[in-house]
Amino acid sequence: MQQTIPQQVSGVPQALSGRQLRQQSRRSRQQLYCSPQAVATAPETLPAQKKQPFGRLYNFSAGPACLPLDVLQKSQAELLNWNGSGMSVMEMSHRSKAFTSIITNAEQKLRQLLDIPGNYKVMFLQGGATAQFSAVPLNLTSEGDTVDQLVTGSWSKKAAQEAEKYGLKVNVVCKGDNKSVPSRDSWKLSSHARYVHYCDNETIQGVEFKTAPDVGDALLVADMSSNFCSKKVDVSKFGLIYAGAQKNIGPAGVVVVIVREDLMGKARQICPVTMDYETMKDSLYNTPPCWSIYICSLMFDYLLEQGGLEAREQLNQHKADILYDTVDSSNGFYAAPVHKSVRSRMNVPFVIPSKPELEKEFVSEAAKLGMTELKGHRSVGGMRASIYNSMPMEGIESLAAFMKDFAAKHS
DSSP: OOOOOOOOBTTBOOOOOHHHHHHHHHHHHHHHOOOGGGGGGOOSSOOOOOOOGGGOOEEOOSSSOOOOHHHHHHHHHTSSSGGGSSSOTTTSOTTSHHHHHHHHHHHHHHHHHHTOOTTEEEEEESSHHHHHHHHHHHHHOOTTOEEEEEEOSHHHHHHHHHHGGGTOEEEEEEEOOSSOOOOGGGOOOOSSOSOEEEESEETTTTEEOSSOOOOTTSOEEEEOTTTTTSSOOOGGGOSEEEEESTTTTSOTTOEEEEEEGGGOSOOOTTSOGGGOTTTTTTSOSSOOOHHHHHHHHHHHHHHHHTTHHHHHHHHHHHHHHHHHHHHHTSTTSSBOOSOGGGBOSSEEEEBOTTOGGGHHHHHHHHHHTTEEOOBOOTTTOSEEEEOOTTOOHHHHHHHHHHHHHHHHHHO
16 A cells, blocks of 8 residues: 555644655564564573563553554554545545455455455454354354354353354363363264354463364364464365454454355344344445454554464464473473463463462562563463464563563572
8 A cells, every 4th residue: 555644733743654664664573573584593591671662561461462563653654644545544434445445455465364265255343253152153053953062261161152042952062171172082073063163262261272173074163263363274174263353463343254155144034134144244234343444454464574374373383482481491380271282372371389379479570560461361360471463572582581580589
């Protein structure tokens, strides 16, 4: 897109020119983010605490999560006058040519990132992933049907509970202990289920499937809210994928739905119109979350510029390895409750097993050093570092260094 310089407005700083923005973005990437190509040469020793520009914190929130400085600065530069349109994205009609170009770019770049086959629709909807707990059964089932649900944590449990409201026979294929995924030979799949639903990454517990579960010829439906676009995925293995944006690809307010076309047009009569995939297939039946979609579009551009999802997956694994290695090498001071085979690359939970009273102090001291939102979910306690796509390597290294210092101080 051609960068246009917004006019000076009284009381508002002059936006950066396109040339200035590109220069600053390059410097930001070099200074703030470890490129995927640099992973192999990353330092073995962790540096001292590093501060971010503009007084920004290292935000380890489970969501909404941090965004790359490049993306924030680009949206800042385009805030007052997007691409010469004379208005902000927040002000333009969702049916205008300007916004059509934005949402078209978002879809095209997402298709490129995930190599989405042509017989799948991509939708940018509202209601978050939680709304899809209802939308999926309302679009894919009839009353009395059987659906299979893998329950491996809080969000897959909620999805199963929601499906029960629609007159379905919900078969719990397996039920995890919040620390592991039951072995495949223990699963009890139905022979006639309309679909098999699972959560690819449990945000609260930190349990992640490393590959798509083997469900034979059954229709596979995945909630990928907390690891979407963090790794390569073979979309053709799924009938439907949905994901909230606010962790890896943008701000809160939009959920991405990728659905195979032959599954559309079969919604129940009671299905709300804004949950009917056939009605919503172009994402523009009613006013969509325009600003959130715009930021997603910028994020997709950013991820492609950084080497795509293969490079991003490598970098994300490296970031997770640093934290898990810090836990595992602490001589028992820290412990990670999740089995190593299913440890999440996005959400890293850990505890201080011998001195749990120190966990509150850990969170407090980390916050004083600019590392925030490390408190574990209220249902599980402990600490949790959410290290999504946009968490810079400096944030990971700073946290690991603090963990080592804290352990040495209190051992």
